[in-house]
Amino acid sequence: MENNKPIKRHEALKPLSRQHHFGLLFSWKLRKGFSENVSVERLKNYADWFFEHEIAPHFKLEEKYIFSILEKEHELIKRALKEHRRIKRLFNDTKNPEKSLSLLEEELQAHIRFEERVLFNEIQKLATTEEFQKIEQIHLEINSKEEYQDPFWEKI
Secondary structure, three states: OOOOOOOOOOOOHHHHHHHHHHHHHHHHHHHHHHHHHHHOHHHHHHHHHHHHHHHHHHHHHHHHHHHHHOOOOHHHHHHHHHHHHHHHHHHHHHOOHHHHHHHHHHHHHHHHHHHHHHHHHHHHHHHHHHHHHHHHHHHHHOOOOOOOOOOOOOOO
16 A cells, blocks of 8 residues: 655745645646647647746756765666656657647656655755755755646636
């Protein structure tokens, strides 16, 4: 049975965990869009916006400041980077956006669960006080939060 006990997250990592929450909401919104037969074009427009405003900056911060706490060859870092590459490809696919968005909705959610339940716990165990202080300083870069203008997931 899976342990669903809340994870005690270090203060320095909480803003990134909040961003993960937005990623989970993104996946939910895509599912909602598919279930309500929202056009693939509208879903793709939202995905493009989300990638530019949330995912790309988030991945950049993780890869530069968070993943570097563990060794580059650490199996968890290799997995996270591989998943980042896969997720980026799904966001950028224009050949079959419906299939890519469907896969993206599932894979992004699984990736976030992995980072929250496995990777961040390992990082939290090994990070030094100085590394946590450095992470806290980067959170000034995180505070966008422009609203998307086509909330297709809301009931009309």
